[in-house]
Amino acid sequence: xxxxxxxxxxxxxxxxxxxxxxxxxxxxxxxxxxxxxxxxxxxxxxxxxxxxxxxxxxxxxxxxxxxxxxxxxxxxxxxxxxxxxxxxxxxxxxxxxxxxxxxxxxxxxxxxxxxxxxxxxxxxxxxxxxxxxxxxxxxxxxxxxxxxxxxxxxxxxxxxxxxxxxxxxxxxxxxxxxxxxxxxxxxxxxxxxxxxxxxxxxxxxxxxxxxxxxxxxxxxx
Amino acid sequence: xxxxxxxxxxxxxxxxxxxxxxxxxxxxxxxxxxxxxxxxxxxxxxxxxxxxxxxxxxxxxxxxxxxxxxxxxxxxxxxxxxxxxxxxxxxxxxxxxxxxxxxxxxxxxxxxxxxxxxxxxxxxxxxxxxxxxxxxxxxxxxxxxxxxxxxxxxxxxxxxxxxxxxxxxxxxxxxxxxxxxxxxxxxxxxxxxxxxxxxxxxxxxxxxxxxxxxxxxxxxxxxxxxxxxxxxxxxxxxxxxxxxxxxxxxxxxxxxx
Ligand SMILES: Nc1ncnc2c1ncn2[C@@H]1O[C@H](COP(=O)(O)OP(=O)(O)OP(=O)(O)O)[C@@H](O)[C@H]1O
Ligand SMILES: [Mg+2]
Numbered sequence: 001x002x003x004x005x006x007x008x009x010x011x012x013x014x015x016x017x018x019x020x021x022x023x024x025x026x027x028x029x030x031x032x033x034x035x036x037x038x039x040x041x042x043x044x045x046x047x048x049x050x051x052x053x054x055x056x057x058x059x060x061x062x063x064x065x066x067x068x069x070x071x072x073x074x075x076x077x078x079x080x081x082x083x084x085x086x087x088x089x090x091x092x093x094x095x096x097x098x099x100x101x102x103x104x105x106x107x108x109x110x111x112x113x114x115x116x117x118x119x120x121x122x123x124x125x126x127x128x129x130x131x132x133x134x135x136x137x138x139x140x141x142x143x144x145x146x147x148x149x150x151x152x153x154x155x156x157x158x159x160x161x162x163x164x165x166x167x168x169x170x171x172x173x174x175x176x177x178x179x180x181x182x183x184x185x186x187x188x189x190x191x192x193x194x195x196x197x198x199x200x201x202x203x204x205x206x207x208x209x210x211x212x213x214x215x216x217x218x219x220x221x
Numbered sequence: 222x223x224x225x226x227x228x229x230x231x232x233x234x235x236x237x238x239x240x241x242x243x244x245x246x247x248x249x250x251x252x253x254x255x256x257x258x259x260x261x262x263x264x265x266x267x268x269x270x271x272x273x274x275x276x277x278x279x280x281x282x283x284x285x286x287x288x289x290x291x292x293x294x295x296x297x298x299x300x301x302x303x304x305x306x307x308x309x310x311x312x313x314x315x316x317x318x319x320x321x322x323x324x325x326x327x328x329x330x331x332x333x334x335x336x337x338x339x340x341x342x343x344x345x346x347x348x349x350x351x352x353x354x355x356x357x358x359x360x361x362x363x364x365x366x367x368x369x370x371x372x373x374x375x376x377x378x379x380x381x382x383x384x385x386x387x388x389x390x391x392x393x394x395x396x397x398x399x400x401x402x403x404x405x406x407x408x409x410x411x412x413x414x415x416x417x418x419x420x421x422x423x424x425x426x427x428x429x430x431x432x433x434x435x436x437x438x439x440x441x442x443x444x445x446x447x448x449x450x451x452x453x454x455x456x457x458x459x460x461x462x463x464x465x466x467x468x469x470x471x472x473x474x475x476x477x478x
Binding site: 116118119121122123124125126127128129132136137140141144 | 319
């Protein structure tokens with residue numbers, strides 16, 4: 001087996017285009033997932049009533065089913081239920097947004113729940129408006145504590161985009177497999193995208209590891 | 222320190238009523254924590270609230286600024302009424318300072334920011350004025366050199382003094398303290414009591430839940446005894462510590478004195 005770098009030199013624009021699609025899908029799913037996740041999070045924080053129950057069911061459901069099933073379902077079954085067709089990329093974004101929203105809702109909820117009750121009461125006792133309490137007392141420490149979980153999830157999301165190759169979305173993994181089947185240079189293309197995934201995701205893992213170490217150090221003394 | 226008591230209770234009786242509590246009740250589920258409490262507090266009164274654990278002292282003092290909603294009865298404080306609209310309760314809280322057992326400082330903000338947040342966010346005081354207040358108050362509680370530290374870098378006693386300065390920065394008319402020294406190491410209790418004592422001497426109207434009987438005897442004009450959700454004794458300190466009113470009171474005194 002020989003590794004012919006020439007294949008990569010000839011076709012790298014398609015791979016990079018795939019990377020761009022991967023990042024675009026990530027950004028879109030993260031944005032939509034954040035909005036849906038915030039809604040689900042606040043509904044669940046209610047603690048009772050039908051919005052709460054709906055949010056619990058929603059979060060459990062989308063955290064339980066495998067992403068691939070979700071992706072196929074949105075792509076193949078949704079058009080049967082409603083008489084409209086989304087493009088493959090739009091279906092992919094929708095599926096990943098639902099997936100992201102369920103995980104993000106739980107991350108947001110943990111962050112907000114970690115806010116100190118005592119500090120909130122102290123702020124209330126000063127007569128500080130609730131809006132300011134959210135902005136100055138609850139959110140800043142919550143965001144700091146959520147960061148490692150958010151970045152870990154972002155890594156998962158980037159990996160999950162590769163599943164969209166199964167419905168023909170032209171993201172990076174799809175481009176590599178198509179190029180591979182055309183040229184039979186599977187080794188070259190799949191190795192190349194493995195490296196690209198690694199350089200995208202590894203810095204995120206490093207960040208998470210560093211931050212967790214720092215947090216553990218702080219808790220230590 | 223006998224001289225730090227501000228006034229005798231007979232002179233205090235002529236000042237206006239600033240808190241009037243009318244038969245308030247409060248339950249958690251089927252458990253009634255406050256069982257019909259009524260009292261009046263006059264301006265410049267220093268009132269200590271003592272009693273056995275679980276008697277409802279914290280719950281009572283927290284109803285006075287609306288942190289614990291009440292189920293029945295009414296509270297009038299200054300020009301405000303509880304229960305009331307959120308805006309009114311917010312207004313009330315700006316005139317009634319509270320100091321907690323566990324300090325509850327904002328750990329991600331500096332000492333300065335802890336103290337200036339209330340005045341700037343709730344009172345619309347200018348940043349310069351808020352900073353000036355913070356520095357003046359920190360000097361007053363004896364930690365003027367800690368203004369740019371974070372609470373986590375301070376000792377418990379220093380943190381509680383920051384918490385007192387934070388409450389005073391709102392220029393409240395009334396101060397509520399819920400066991401302000403109970404979470405402190407013994408060697409730090411004195412420095413915090415000193416600050417509270419000075420505040421009493423300056424004529425601040427105060428309610429202090431405390432287990433420090435020496436402090437109550439020395440600083441209070443009135444002492445309340447709360448047990449089982451009832452305010453059963455309201456007396457001047459001499460009477461309170463010398464002549465128990467009932468068995469419960471006597472049992473408590475024999476335990477703490
Ligand atoms: N959030 C709550 N839910 C249920 N019960 C509560 C709650 N808060 C307080 N209680 C109960 O109400 C009673 C009075 O509590 P409170 O804290 O007011 O007593 P306390 O006199 O301040 O006691 P301590 O001296 O231990 O601080 C206790 O029996 C307590 O268990
Ligand atoms: Mg208590």
